[in-house]
Amino acid sequence: MSPALASSPAAQAVVRVRNLTRRFTVKGVLNGVDLDIRKGEFVALLGRSGCGKSTLLRALAQLDHEATGDGEIAVPERISVVFQDARLLPWKRVLDNVVLGLNGPDAKARGLLALAEVELAGREDSWPSELSGGEQQRVALARSLVRQPELLLADEPFGALDALTRIRMHALLKRLSAVHTPAVLLVTHDVAEAIELADRVVVLEEGRIVADLAVDLPAMGPERSVRFAQLRRQLLTRLGVDDTVAA
Amino acid sequence: MNAQTSTLLSAAVELPRRAQETLEWVAPAAMPPARRRLGIAAPDPLGWLLGPALLVLVWTLGSMSGVIDARVLPAPWATVETAADLLRQGRLQSNLLISAWRAAQGLFFGVGAGVVVALAAGLSLAGGYVFDGLVQVKRAIPTLALIPLVILWFGIGETMKVTVIAISVFIPIYLNTHTALRGIEIRYVELAETLDLSRWAFIRQVVLPGALPGFLLGLRFAVMAAWLALVVVEQLNATSGIGYMINLARTYAQSDVIVVGLVVYALLGLASDLAVRTLEARALTWRRTFAK
Numbered sequence: 119m120s121p122a123l124a125s126s127p128a129a130q131a132v133v134r135v136r137n138l139t140r141r142f143t144v145k146g147v148l149n150g151v152d153l154d155i156r157k158g159e160f161v162a163l164l165g166r167s168g169c170g171k172s173t174l175l176r177a178l179a180q181l182d183h184e185a186t187g188d189g190e191i192a193v194p195e196r197i198s199v200v201f202q203d204a205r206l207l208p209w210k211r212v213l214d215n216v217v218l219g220l221n222g223p224d225a226k227a228r229g230l231l232a233l234a235e236v237e238l239a240g241r242e243d244s245w246p247s248e249l250s251g252g253e254q255q256r257v258a259l260a261r262s263l264v265r266q267p268e269l270l271l272a273d274e275p276f277g278a279l280d281a282l283t284r285i286r287m288h289a290l291l292k293r294l295s296a297v298h299t300p301a302v303l304l305v306t307h308d309v310a311e312a313i314e315l316a317d318r319v320v321v322l323e324e325g326r327i328v329a330d331l332a333v334d335l336p337a338m339g340p341e342r343s344v345r346f347a348q349l350r351r352q353l354l355t356r357l358g359v360d361d362t363v364a365a
Numbered sequence: 366m367n368a369q370t371s372t373l374l375s376a377a378v379e380l381p382r383r384a385q386e387t388l389e390w391v392a393p394a395a396m397p398p399a400r401r402r403l404g405i406a407a408p409d410p411l412g413w414l415l416g417p418a419l420l421v422l423v424w425t426l427g428s429m430s431g432v433i434d435a436r437v438l439p440a441p442w443a444t445v446e447t448a449a450d451l452l453r454q455g456r457l458q459s460n461l462l463i464s465a466w467r468a469a470q471g472l473f474f475g476v477g478a479g480v481v482v483a484l485a486a487g488l489s490l491a492g493g494y495v496f497d498g499l500v501q502v503k504r505a506i507p508t509l510a511l512i513p514l515v516i517l518w519f520g521i522g523e524t525m526k527v528t529v530i531a532i533s534v535f536i537p538i539y540l541n542t543h544t545a546l547r548g549i550e551i552r553y554v555e556l557a558e559t560l561d562l563s564r565w566a567f568i569r570q571v572v573l574p575g576a577l578p579g580f581l582l583g584l585r586f587a588v589m590a591a592w593l594a595l596v597v598v599e600q601l602n603a604t605s606g607i608g609y610m611i612n613l614a615r616t617y618a619q620s621d622v623i624v625v626g627l628v629v630y631a632l633l634g635l636a637s638d639l640a641v642r643t644l645e646a647r648a649l650t651w652r653r654t655f656a657k
């Protein structure tokens with residue numbers, strides 16, 4: 119999480135992508151992407167819609183059955199994905215959704231712990247349809263964390279939530295990724311969200327990485343908001359948005 | 366532009382105030398009158414009984430006044446008497462039992478075969494290639510048109526009757542189950558892939574429960590199809606069953622017995638539909654919460 123960890127020599131890359139290209143007949147292309155993510159590092163992937171950010175995430179998640187292309191991908195064994203929709207099975211109760219695919223006698227106990235971590239203790243017997251959108255997404259987060267992932271891929275996980283819920287989810291994800299220390303790749307189009315959460319922000323444009331910025335925010339104080347605004351302007355310019363209008 | 370906005374704003378602020386004043390003047394502490402309702406109010410759950418009740422009423426009045434000839438349609442009370450007679454003689458029970466047994470056997474084999482073939486065609490590409498085309502060809506031939514062939518193969522006994530019912534049941538079960546199996550949302554497939562589910566776990570935890578609503582819908586159609594096929598096969602050289610009872614009554618011009626038979630068919634149809642719907646509510650608890 120911290121910049122110190124990211125720069126320490128012991129921290130090895132758990133994700134390594136070299137010259138990755140992907141072509142689809144429908145949408146999304148990658149034109150030679152190089153990307154390393156270290157253990158415990160939180161990387162936000164920014165880009166306009168259609169720039170290929172979901173394509174890169176799906177390639178890392180090994181979900182791109184239909185794609186053609188080449189390049190190298192090395193990813194860890196335990197990968198969890200959080201989608202934009204919570205993607206809970208409506209016919210399974212909350213706990214059964216969390217432990218779906220888990221084996222072993224302690225699966226239920228681990229699932230209950232994970233639910234407690236996302237502040238949903240006591241809701242294990244609810245149906246997904248009885249939960250609010252934010253609660254459903256928290257269940258999805260519990261489902262991905264209970265697998266103790268080495269890499270957590272999140273595809274605009276807060277995109278469908280209202281602004282207040284989103285702020286609370288940011289804090290939760292930040293806290294949980296500090297505890298579990300997976301490498302995180304967060305796909306988003308929200309610049310503020312990227313700066314708020316990530317150690318590093320990568321900007322993708324037309325299938326290429328065009329910017330790679332470390333987020334070096336001071337812990338607190340007025341300097342923090344000044345640096346925040348600087349980074350935000352820098353990234354927005356990179357994304358081709360006129361800051362004077364956007365602000 | 367600015368001036369306009371402020372005018373609009375002040376108008377918006379003023380309007381409720383003015384409305385309040387008017388209210389106080391007309392009737393203090395009264396609720397504002399509700400708007401005229403244009404939509405239909407929520408229906409009463411038992412409201413559908415009104416139509417059938419009216420039908421019985423018209424029937425009764427028609428029979429009492431003599432407008433309806435007893436030879437065309439016997440009076441309701443005469444029909445009730447006939448039913449009581451048939452019950453006393455034991456004819457109604459025995460025929461009903463035989464009919465229900467035929468329908469149950471046909472349902473059993475038809476549902477079993479429909480589910481097995483739908484699973485084979487829905488869960489594997491090869492199975493789909495083999496079975497789906499065949500079923501579509503069969504679907505183009507009305508099941509009742511197969512009866513002559515089935516009689517040639519199985520004679521006119523029970524085997525023929527159960528076979529025809531089973532074929533009628535097979536089609537809706539297969540179609541709805543197969544469609545539901547193939548219609549599993551791609552998002553759930555992706556989820557299962559990212560969770561590293563085994564193929565069997567994927568089928569058991571995702572595909573089958575996801576396809577259950579489709580199967581149960583098919584079952585409702587299947588039950589209706591079973592009764593329809595039963596009516597037809599019992600008119601063909603049957604020597605027992607409700608259909609036989611009706612046919613025999615036609616020979617002797619006993620319209621009251623015919624009406625009793627039709628009422629029994631209606632009750633059987635309604636009861637079995639209710640049974641399937643109860644089963645549906647039990648099996649799909651997770652869905653009921655959507656309606657709340």
